[in-house]
Amino acid sequence: MSKKRIVIVGGGFGGVKCARTLRSHLRVGDAELVLFNKENHLVFSPLLADAVGSSLNLLDVVVPLRQLLPDVMCRTEEVTNINLAGSRLEYEGYDGQPRQLGYDHIVIACGNISNLNVVPGMADHAHPLKTVGDAAVLRTHILSQMEKAEVCDDATRRRWYLSFIVVGGGYSGVETAGEINDLVRSSRRFYSNIHDDDITVTLIHSREQLLPEISPPLREFARQKMEKAGVTMILSARVQLATGEGVGLKGDFVAGGTIVCTIGSTTAPVIERLDSPKEKGRLLTEPDMRLRGQANAWTIGDCACIINAHDGQPSPPTGQFAERQGRQCAENIIRVFQGETTRPFSFKVLGQLCSIGGQSAVAEMFGFKLSGFLAWFTWRGVYLFKLPDWSRRIQVGFDWAWLLLFPRDLSCIKTDVTDRVTHAHFEPGDYIVKQGEPPANFYVIEQGEVEVVRSSPEHPAGEVIATLGTGSFFGEQALLGNQPRSASVRARSTVEAVVMGRNVFTSISKSLAPLHTALLTTIARRTPHVWQERPRVRAALREFRLADFIEAAPRPFLQPTDSLLEVTRRFVSADGERLDGLVTLTDLLRAQATNVLPDAPVSDFMVKDPAVITTADSCLVAASAFREYGHKLLPVVHDRAGRRIAGYMRAQKLIARIMQVVGPPSTQTVAPLATGVGSSAQIKA
Numbered sequence: 001m002s003k004k005r006i007v008i009v010g011g012g013f014g015g016v017k018c019a020r021t022l023r024s025h026l027r028v029g030d031a032e033l034v035l036f037n038k039e040n041h042l043v044f045s046p047l048l049a050d051a052v053g054s055s056l057n058l059l060d061v062v063v064p065l066r067q068l069l070p071d072v073m074c075r076t077e078e079v080t081n082i083n084l085a086g087s088r089l090e091y092e093g094y095d096g097q098p099r100q101l102g103y104d105h106i107v108i109a110c111g112n113i114s115n116l117n118v119v120p121g122m123a124d125h126a127h128p129l130k131t132v133g134d135a136a137v138l139r140t141h142i143l144s145q146m147e148k149a150e151v152c153d154d155a156t157r158r159r160w161y162l163s164f165i166v167v168g169g170g171y172s173g174v175e176t177a178g179e180i181n182d183l184v185r186s187s188r189r190f191y192s193n194i195h196d197d198d199i200t201v202t203l204i205h206s207r208e209q210l211l212p213e214i215s216p217p218l219r220e221f222a223r224q225k226m227e228k229a230g231v232t233m234i235l236s237a238r239v240q241l242a243t244g245e246g247v248g249l250k251g252d253f254v255a256g257g258t259i260v261c262t263i264g265s266t267t268a269p270v271i272e273r274l275d276s277p278k279e280k281g282r283l284l285t286e287p288d289m290r291l292r293g294q295a296n297a298w299t300i301g302d303c304a305c306i307i308n309a310h311d312g313q314p315s316p317p318t319g320q321f322a323e324r325q326g327r328q329c330a331e332n333i334i335r336v337f338q339g340e341t342t343r344p345f346s347f348k349v350l351g352q353l354c355s356i357g358g359q360s361a362v363a364e365m366f367g368f369k370l371s372g373f374l375a376w377f378t379w380r381g382v383y384l385f386k387l388p389d390w391s392r393r394i395q396v397g398f399d400w401a402w403l404l405l406f407p408r409d410l411s412c413i414k415t416d417v418t419d420r421v422t423h424a425h426f427e428p429g430d431y432i433v434k435q436g437e438p439p440a441n442f443y444v445i446e447q448g449e450v451e452v453v454r455s456s457p458e459h460p461a462g463e464v465i466a467t468l469g470t471g472s473f474f475g476e477q478a479l480l481g482n483q484p485r486s487a488s489v490r491a492r493s494t495v496e497a498v499v500m501g502r503n504v505f506t507s508i509s510k511s512l513a514p515l516h517t518a519l520l521t522t523i524a525r526r527t528p529h530v531w532q533e534r535p536r537v538r539a540a541l542r543e544f545r546l547a548d549f550i551e552a553a554p555r556p557f558l559q560p561t562d563s564l565l566e567v568t569r570r571f572v573s574a575d576g577e578r579l580d581g582l583v584t585l586t587d588l589l590r591a592q593a594t595n596v597l598p599d600a601p602v603s604d605f606m607v608k609d610p611a612v613i614t615t616a617d618s619c620l621v622a623a624s625a626f627r628e629y630g631h632k633l634l635p636v637v638h639d640r641a642g643r644r645i646a647g648y649m650r651a652q653k654l655i656a657r658i659m660q661v662v663g664p665p666s667t668q669t670v671a672p673l674a675t676g677v678g679s680s681a682q683i684k685a
């Protein structure tokens with residue numbers, strides 16, 4: 001057999017089991033196994049609620065993939081596209097550049113992602129629980145609410161700080177509500193101002209009973225036991241909206257300072273982009289787990305809709321199913337290599353287990369029903385042995401035993417780092433910030449040029465939407481709005497930048513009025529305006545050829561040694577090649593206001609290395625540059641390094657062309673592409 005390359009996308013329950021099974025059957029010389037995962041670890045999600053409730057340390061619920069999967073090439077990179085016809089995938093490399101890899105077989109095991117948009121306001125005000133980062137943030141939030149409650153002198157507000165709302169009565173909702181209830185109530189004795197009746201933990205579920213997968217007597221047991229422990233149940237109620245103060249139900253409002261949302265999931269972006277039949281966002285498969293109509297592409301776990309041959313039903317999105325599919329999929333791939341017939345996926349559920357807090361659980365295993373302490377002990381035993389490696393089993397077992405003797409840890413670790421103002425250097429192609437990242441810094445470009453790249457469903461690999469040059473800044477919107485970065489910023493040339501940490505930036509921007517005003521103006525300018533929002537305008541700008549707008553720069557050019565008096569002559573140059581500076585009307589007025597002598601050389605007051613666009617840029621980038629810099633004319637150069645003058649471009653001409661193609665915008669609030677003053681003169685040395 002020639003050496004095959006099998007690529008697995010996703011290092012969750014399904015992907016890891018598949019990789020382990022393949023490696024145990026296929027020798028390294030026969031098959032190269034490559035596993036892509038966004039993080040370098042597997043998240044053991046059934047224990048996330050324990051991490052939230054401080055029953056376990058955060059690191060206990062993750063297992064490093066490369067320690068788990070020897071002889072598998074683990075790549076901590078995100079797959080962005082899968083080309084089924086060409087048997088190739090595209091991924092974002094370590095340096096942010098797109099790269100490709102071919103495969104003989106691919107196993108898609110990307111799971112799904114939280115979707116807080118199921119309820120209005122949830123995305124802004126609720127905590128999801130899917131990743132270990134979510135668990136860390138939620139735990140820190142709960143502990144900070146307790147710290148605030150301890151020192152709050154308003155009784156109503158104190159009760160609000162201590163009101164926790166969990167939305168969703170499935171496994172993760174029930175386990176999370178149980179853990180929060182245990183954490184807050186058992187830690188009360190360390191807070192002198194927190195009383196038991198100040199605390200409310202509310203579980204809201206849309207059905208009549210919790211835990212639909214478990215038999216009715218056990219559901220009832222869970223409800224009663226949790227209520228006795230202090231959890232308020234609101235059943236048969238749908239959350240209609242979430243606000244900063246709590247959640248709205250039909251005709252009712254539940255106040256609370258913490259909302260946890262365990263409902264709502266959506267397809268991972270790479271699956272959304274994949275052109276393959278889907279059912280409610282999950283990939284449809286053949287009985288043997290191959291993607292519909294594909295010979296060498298397989299899919300397993302939460303992202304797949306696989307019919308279980310055991311009962312003819314679609315497999316539920318659980319870890320138990322994902323693992324079993326991972327194993328059976330690996331066995332089917334080996335069957336294909338050996339020329340044997342593949343088998344349909346078939347699995348009889350072993351049991352259901354759910355911890356409900358207060359050292360109690362409900363369990364159904366091999367036909368037996370258990371509840372209370374014995375079920376809780378079984379729950380812990382099963383999950384301990386389900387952990388994929390011995391070091392984690394011992395660690396988790398130790399942490400659980402520790403909790404039998406000592407109280408839960410109440411340290412509230414914040415991820416703030418000491419703020420600094422630093423200088424940073426970037427080489428062409430380096431990513432300075434990445435789309436989706438949490439905001440951390442504000443950047444001012446001291447020298448060089450960057451491009452703003454945004455990924456969208458139409459342009460998953462990213463599209464350059466703007467460029468910024470020396471003197472420009474970025475990062476302000478995400479910091480002020482406390483939102484993830486809406487676009488990536490990549491160095492076009494060698495870039496030197498001043499980097500300000502969040503706190504330094506916030507305090508300077510608040511206290512320094514001119515900076516504050518400049519920031520507000522920039523935010524208003526960069527907010528998508530009517531031209532950018534109109535899809536037809538964007539389409540037209542993408543289609544226009546920049547070359548059609550370039551006009552020859554009037555010669556002769558100025559020389560840097562020319563005097564202020566001579567600037568009235570436009571576009572003077574020594575050799576007619578390199579653009580070294582620009583003199584705008586503003587520069588001339590400033591020169592006059594600051595008493596620059598008429599015989600002072602132009603190089604004393606020109607803008608050195610001004611913002612330019614290149615002949616290789618798109619009209620979309622040109623439109624953004626006009627708006628960003630507020631110029632009516634922009635110099636166009638052939639190449640960034642040599643800055644050889646190609647000509648200039650006028651905003652008016654571009655606007656006129658857009659109007660011709662798409663007509664004027666219907667609204668009155670048209671923001672002009674260029675708002676700057678005067679025309680520009682280019683300097684050449």
Ligand SMILES: Cc1cc2nc3c(=O)[nH]c(=O)nc-3n(C[C@H](O)[C@H](O)[C@H](O)COP(=O)(O)OP(=O)(O)OC[C@H]3O[C@@H](n4cnc5c(N)ncnc54)[C@H](O)[C@@H]3O)c2cc1C
Binds near residue numbers: 111130268
């Ligand atoms: C809080 C909580 C509690 C749960 N409790 C239980 C329980 O008690 N019992 C149970 O059976 N199930 C439970 N589940 C469900 C279970 O965790 C999932 O069904 C299971 O993790 C699905 O496995 P998977 O391999 O399909 O996906 P996942 O485990 O979600 O793994 C998918 C992986 O793919 C990676 N990925 C995604 N897209 C890309 C990409 N483009 N490039 C590279 N990597 C990518 C992700 O980063 C992730 O690591 C729980 C889930 C949660 C959130």
